[in-house]
Amino acid sequence: MKILEKTLNEINELDQKMMGEAQIRLDQLTKPQGSLGKLEEIAVKLAGIYGELFPELQNKVHIIMAGDHGVAAEGVSAYPQSVTTQMVHNFLANGAAINALAEGSGAKLKIVDIGMIEDIDSELLVKAKIKAGTENMTKGAAMTREEAIKALEVGIEQAKKAVEEGADIISTGEVGIANTTPSSAVLAVFTGLELNKIVGKGTGLNEEGVKNKIDVIQKAIDYNKPDKEDALDVLASVGGLEIAGMAGVMLGAAAMKKAVVIDGLISAAAALTAYKLCPGVVKYLFPSHRSAEPGHIKIYEELNLEPFIDLQMRLGEGTGAVLALPFFDQAVNIIRDMATFEEAGVSKENE
Numbered sequence: 001m002k003i004l005e006k007t008l009n010e011i012n013e014l015d016q017k018m019m020g021e022a023q024i025r026l027d028q029l030t031k032p033q034g035s036l037g038k039l040e041e042i043a044v045k046l047a048g049i050y051g052e053l054f055p056e057l058q059n060k061v062h063i064i065m066a067g068d069h070g071v072a073a074e075g076v077s078a079y080p081q082s083v084t085t086q087m088v089h090n091f092l093a094n095g096a097a098i099n100a101l102a103e104g105s106g107a108k109l110k111i112v113d114i115g116m117i118e119d120i121d122s123e124l125l126v127k128a129k130i131k132a133g134t135e136n137m138t139k140g141a142a143m144t145r146e147e148a149i150k151a152l153e154v155g156i157e158q159a160k161k162a163v164e165e166g167a168d169i170i171s172t173g174e175v176g177i178a179n180t181t182p183s184s185a186v187l188a189v190f191t192g193l194e195l196n197k198i199v200g201k202g203t204g205l206n207e208e209g210v211k212n213k214i215d216v217i218q219k220a221i222d223y224n225k226p227d228k229e230d231a232l233d234v235l236a237s238v239g240g241l242e243i244a245g246m247a248g249v250m251l252g253a254a255a256m257k258k259a260v261v262i263d264g265l266i267s268a269a270a271a272l273t274a275y276k277l278c279p280g281v282v283k284y285l286f287p288s289h290r291s292a293e294p295g296h297i298k299i300y301e302e303l304n305l306e307p308f309i310d311l312q313m314r315l316g317e318g319t320g321a322v323l324a325l326p327f328f329d330q331a332v333n334i335i336r337d338m339a340t341f342e343e344a345g346v347s348k349e350n351e
């Protein structure tokens with residue numbers, strides 16, 4: 001708890017002066033004001049986070065949290081639970097979508113076992129298992145409050161380690177069969193939104209499967225009765241170990257004044273949890289793509305963020321977040337490399 005509390009206390013305001021300077025410079029560059037749209041907003045926010053007009057974002061680290069879910073036994077996923085371990089093997093063997101995309105975006109991968117049922121004996125895997133799978137939340141709490149805190153602290157530690165090893169910017173991802181179920185549950189509890197407006201097909205349920213998933217989530221909420229004013233209670237009751245781990249990464253990175261990129265539904269549920277623990281964290285968070293899961297955009301509405309890529313992706317692993325990483329380099333490129341009207345001798349006024 002000490003690490004969590006300390007981290008929450010270390011999340012500070014952005015550098016307003018630097019953001020003001022960034023905006024002034026962007027307005028002086030050779031383009032109609034605001035014409036680079038959200039890229040300009042990103043440049044201003046980055047200046048505020050790093051306290052520099054042209055932050056160095058060379059070292060990109062993508063952290064994947066892997067965990068299993070007891071609720072998979074309720075038939076909420078189109079795939080068997082064993083896929084979680086198989087996909088982690090695939091990550092370690094460089095064969096997954098995230099490996100290809102991380103290579104393309106120049107990001108280093110860190111894969112963390114925060115709660116897989118099986119153990120994988122590989123030096124490439126970070127072993128930080130809290131327990132062998134999040135519990136079946138229809139039959140009790142997903143985890144204890146202590147386990148939720150520990151899982152958050154695993155994420156904080158991983159963010160800290162990544163930054164100590166040179167990370168300038170961090171993106172978040174996950175794998176865990178059935179984890180769109182707790183993600184939707186967390187969203188429903190925090191917002192009170194109706195389940196039929198936010199629950200989607202995940203890995204590919206049919207209509208009947210989605211109906212069952214809604215019933216399962218409702219059963220878990222009724223059984224656990226999470227207190228929406230107590231974010232730790234929500235996380236422990238109907239969350240998941242990898243959701244907690246990713247929320248920890250976000251909090252830890254924000255405390256160290258680093259930007260963090262959110263991915264799809266599960267990563268966004270982590271962002272919402274982190275926000276409920278410390279609203280200031282959102283200033284350090286960037287959206288990336290819009291997931292095809294209907295709950296995803298609802299989380300962004302809560303966080304007042306807007307995803308800027310829409311490729312109808314719903315894979316997870318952090319694929320959307322990693323895809324977006326070069327956008328941040330491009331935001332720095334424009335504010336750093338463009339000429340001002342004065343430098344270029346281009347006239348601003350209509351004569």
Ligand SMILES: O=C(O)c1ccc[n+]([C@@H]2O[C@H](COP(=O)([O-])O)[C@@H](O)[C@H]2O)c1
Pocket residue numbers: 076077078079174175176177178179180181201202203204263264265266267291292293296313314315316317
């Ligand atoms: O990122 C998303 O929005 C997303 C949407 C649907 C599925 N996923 C991935 O698929 C798994 C969870 O889906 P499900 O159907 O098993 O709950 C998990 O491994 C996620 O990484 C991810």
Ligand SMILES: Cc1cc2nc[nH]c2cc1C
Pocket residue numbers: 079083087174175176203315316317
């Ligand atoms: C094949 C497969 C790959 C995944 N990657 C993240 N979640 C996944 C779920 C499945 C089923």
